Amino acid sequence: MSRQIAALEHLKVYFYDQGDRRFIRAVEDVGLTVEQKQVVGLVGESGCGKTITALSMMGLIDGEPGVVGGRFFFRPKEEDRRALIFAIMRGNRKKYDCRKGELFDLFCGLDDCVRFDADPFTVIKDPEKWLRKNGRIMEQMRGRNISMVFQNTREALNPFVTVGSQLVRAVQCLENDKNRAALAARAEELLLSVRIFNPGYVMNMYPDALSIGMSQRVLIAIALASRPGLLIADEPTTGLDTTNKHRIIDLLGENMERGNMSLVIISHNIGIVRTIADRIYVMYAGLIVEHGNKKEIVTGRKNARHPYTEALVSSVPTDADIKRGKKLKVIEGVVPDNKMETEGCPFLPRCRYAKGGIRRKCRTRRPELFEVTSGHRIRCWLFAG
Amino acid sequence: MSRFLKVFSRELANALLLVIGVTAILYLSFNLMPGTFIGKGGGVEGYLNLLKRLFSFRFGVSPVSGRDIKSLVLPAFRNTLLLTFGSLFVSVLIAVPIGIFSAYRRFKSYSWALSIFSYIISSIPVFFLGYLVLYVVARYTGFLPVFSVSASARGMPFLSFVLPIVVLGLGNDSISEIVRLVGGELERVMSLDYVIAAKARGENMLQASVHEGIVIPLISIVFSKIPFIIGGAVVVEHVFNWPGMGRLAFQATLDRDLPVLIIIAFLSVLFVRTTTLLKDMILYSYRTSES
Ligand SMILES: Nc1ncnc2c1ncn2[C@@H]1O[C@H](COP(=O)(O)OP(=O)(O)O)[C@@H](O)[C@H]1O
Ligand code: SF4
Ligand SMILES: [Mg+2]
Numbered sequence: 006m007s008r009q010i011a012a013l014e015h016l017k018v019y020f021y022d023q024g025d026r027r028f029i030r031a032v033e034d035v036g037l038t039v040e041q042k043q044v045v046g047l048v049g050e051s052g053c054g055k056t057i058t059a060l061s062m063m064g065l066i067d068g069e070p071g072v073v074g075g076r077f078f079f080r081p082k083e084e085d086r087r088a089l090i091f092a093i094m095r096g097n098r099k100k101y102d103c104r105k106g107e108l109f110d111l112f113c114g115l116d117d118c119v120r121f122d123a124d125p126f127t128v129i130k131d132p133e134k135w136l137r138k139n140g141r142i143m144e145q146m147r148g149r150n151i152s153m154v155f156q157n158t159r160e161a162l163n164p165f166v167t168v169g170s171q172l173v174r175a176v177q178c179l180e181n182d183k184n185r186a187a188l189a190a191r192a193e194e195l196l197l198s199v200r201i202f203n204p205g206y207v208m209n210m211y212p213d214a215l216s217i218g219m220s221q222r223v224l225i226a227i228a229l230a231s232r233p234g235l236l237i238a239d240e241p242t243t244g245l246d247t248t249n250k251h252r253i254i255d256l257l258g259e260n261m262e263r264g265n266m267s268l269v270i271i272s273h274n275i276g277i278v279r280t281i282a283d284r285i286y287v288m289y290a291g292l293i294v295e296h297g298n299k300k301e302i303v304t305g306r307k308n309a310r311h312p313y314t315e316a317l318v319s320s321v322p323t324d325a326d327i328k329r330g331k332k333l334k335v336i337e338g339v340v341p342d343n344k345m346e347t348e349g350c351p352f353l354p355r356c357r358y359a360k361g362g363i364r365r366k367c368r369t370r371r372p373e374l375f376e377v378t379s380g381h382r383i384r385c386w387l388f389a390g
Numbered sequence: 391m392s393r394f395l396k397v398f399s400r401e402l403a404n405a406l407l408l409v410i411g412v413t414a415i416l417y418l419s420f421n422l423m424p425g426t427f428i429g430k431g432g433g434v435e436g437y438l439n440l441l442k443r444l445f446s447f448r449f450g451v452s453p454v455s456g457r458d459i460k461s462l463v464l465p466a467f468r469n470t471l472l473l474t475f476g477s478l479f480v481s482v483l484i485a486v487p488i489g490i491f492s493a494y495r496r497f498k499s500y501s502w503a504l505s506i507f508s509y510i511i512s513s514i515p516v517f518f519l520g521y522l523v524l525y526v527v528a529r530y531t532g533f534l535p536v537f538s539v540s541a542s543a544r545g546m547p548f549l550s551f552v553l554p555i556v557v558l559g560l561g562n563d564s565i566s567e568i569v570r571l572v573g574g575e576l577e578r579v580m581s582l583d584y585v586i587a588a589k590a591r592g593e594n595m596l597q598a599s600v601h602e603g604i605v606i607p608l609i610s611i612v613f614s615k616i617p618f619i620i621g622g623a624v625v626v627e628h629v630f631n632w633p634g635m636g637r638l639a640f641q642a643t644l645d646r647d648l649p650v651l652i653i654i655a656f657l658s659v660l661f662v663r664t665t666t667l668l669k670d671m672i673l674y675s676y677r678t679s680e681s
Pocket of ligand 2: 356357358372
């Protein structure tokens with residue numbers, strides 16, 4: 006087994022809805038592990054909490070109370086470890102077990118900021134304390150260790166600054182070289198690595214003169230500038246045409262190999278994720294409902310997949326389906342509203358398999374992630390014991 | 391670039407129209423006052439005559455004091471500009487750091503004290519603050535006189551020069567407004583996607599949001615504050631004996647020196663409208679740098 010770089014455990018992210026006066030459970034129990042040089046895919050319908058999961062790992066959740074539970078173990082680069090330990094220890098009166106081998110808990114101190122009350126259900130969080138603590142830790146990690154490409158391509162580039170300057174700023178996060186020519190050369194090199202073949206010209210452009218495909222490449226180049234150990238790409242292909250989609254995926258793959266980088270790729274489209282990912286996590290209504298390696302998820306044996314994954318995969322047409330002009334399958338029903346207090350399985354209203362004796366269990370108790378084979382887990386009562 | 395010229399000429403025409411309109415009103419109202427000046431009582435022809443003199447900057451001689459108006463007004467004008475821009479600079483220097491600090495969410499519980507401080511400073515009337523400062527400096531430092539440029543050779547030239555600027559910088563109400571505007575805008579911009587994206591890459595958030603969050607709001611507020619600061623300057627000029635336009639205008643009013651008054655009014659309008667034009671063009675070129 007190769008080395009782990011990141012392990013997210015039992016992430017809980019809640020928001021408070023002022024209007025309805027109740028908590029929204031945006032992410033309820035998400036865990037994922039990423040190994041070095043591995044590509045991990047995170048798929049699920051829009052609104053299931055993928056972006057929130059990514060932002061939590063970056064320490065960038067905007068909204069109260071935000072992250073309320075979980076741990077995020079991460080292995081920093083050798084040269085940043087001291088600074089990270091210092092940031093974790095600073096202001097800690099109690100002793101924490103913030104370390105697991107070479108991995109450090111970036112959510113260290115969270116338990117001190119959050120309190121749960123059972124009846125009525127409330128979460129009390131000290132947002133300032135958390136921001137100070139988590140901010141100090143994440144300042145050491147963002148950029149060189151963990152970085153993210155945002156979902157909303159057009160709005161993720163600074164409209165007031167040229168592409169070149171933005172690249173240079175990103176390069177400076179890695180090596181604070183004062184030599185302008187060297188910085189510019191490195192920026193051009195980065196643009197070439199995302200297959201922009203006229204870097205000198207593009208560097209002088211302002212972002213809103215770029216097409217979406219170009220912006221996405223520039224954003225990837227900027228994210229690669231600091232050579233992060235872990236890159237999270239949120240919907241990197243959404244809004245692109247098919248050719249561009251595959252180019253972007255290829256690019257990510259190439260640069261990952263080259264840069265000794267791990268990648269978490271997020272998409273609502275399992276067809277895109279399966280072309281690149283080694284492991285896939287399927288998310289539904291704030292929960293991981295299944296995870297395993299690509300083979301098990303995409304072409305699993307019949308009756309060895311979560312009903313939701315099965316529906317998700319069969320909604321992507323295969324080449325044969327397109328040739329035969331087969332009708333596309335859709336998943337019936339709608340994504341549940343996260344505000345709903347889900348006692349049982351959240352997929353129940355749309356599930357074809359919840360019949361007979363098992364149905365009562367589906368309605369009253371939430372299934373755990375049951376292990377089917379080593380490394381393949383399914384959150385469904387059909388696979389219990 | 392040609393679009394810039396088009397917008398510029400349109401704004402310039404607007405500015406000229408305004409200046410002409412204001413001078414026309416000045417002409418009409420000055421006609422009602424006792425005393426005389428160029429073109430008085432001459433109807434439209436007299437007005438045109440006045441305009442010609444104003445725009446060619448041939449102001450003539452004051453019938454009251456017998457002095458050349460240009461040599462009277464221009465130094466005063468320069469002194470007022472110095473006071474205005476100097477005090478704006480002081481306001482910005484104090485307000486911007488407070489605004490930036492208050493925009494950071496992680497410092498919220500410290501920043502309210504600073505905001506309150508900025509409100510208190512801004513709500514003290516300028517004349518009161520002026521006399522207070524004079525009193526304190528004169529009494530506890532012994533640097534005297536602190537209030538006269540002409541006498542400054544004997545006292546503390548630096549003090550008599552800096553004190554009025556600092557007093558006007560603190561006492562005009564722009565500090566709290568700049569704090570509020572810059573703080574609010576910066577906080578908004580700091581939650582925009584591109585700033586969060588920069589933060590996600592480990593870059594400095596302030597650097598990413600400086601254009602939209604600080605420079606643009608600062609330009610618009612600083613320029614729009616200029617007319618009010620000139621108003622405050624009149625008071626400060628009095629308190630500190632600063633030889634500026636305000637004092638000159640006051641003296642001219644007492645003397646019924648209409649030619650001097652009309653030229654002061656003209657120069658003020660011209661100046662205020664020029665700064666507005668400047669502001670519009672700076673903001674315009676900022677916006678178009680995006681495309
Ligand atoms: N600031 C917020 N306040 C309240 N609810 C939020 C907030 N941000 C996201 N949510 C909710 O969290 C859920 C997950 O959103 P998101 O992670 O963006 O979904 P996706 O999987 O499409 O990326 C959504 O249902 C959304 O309504
Ligand atoms: S637990 Fe029940 S409802 Fe949920 S997916 Fe499995 S069978 Fe369907
Ligand atoms: Mg999303």
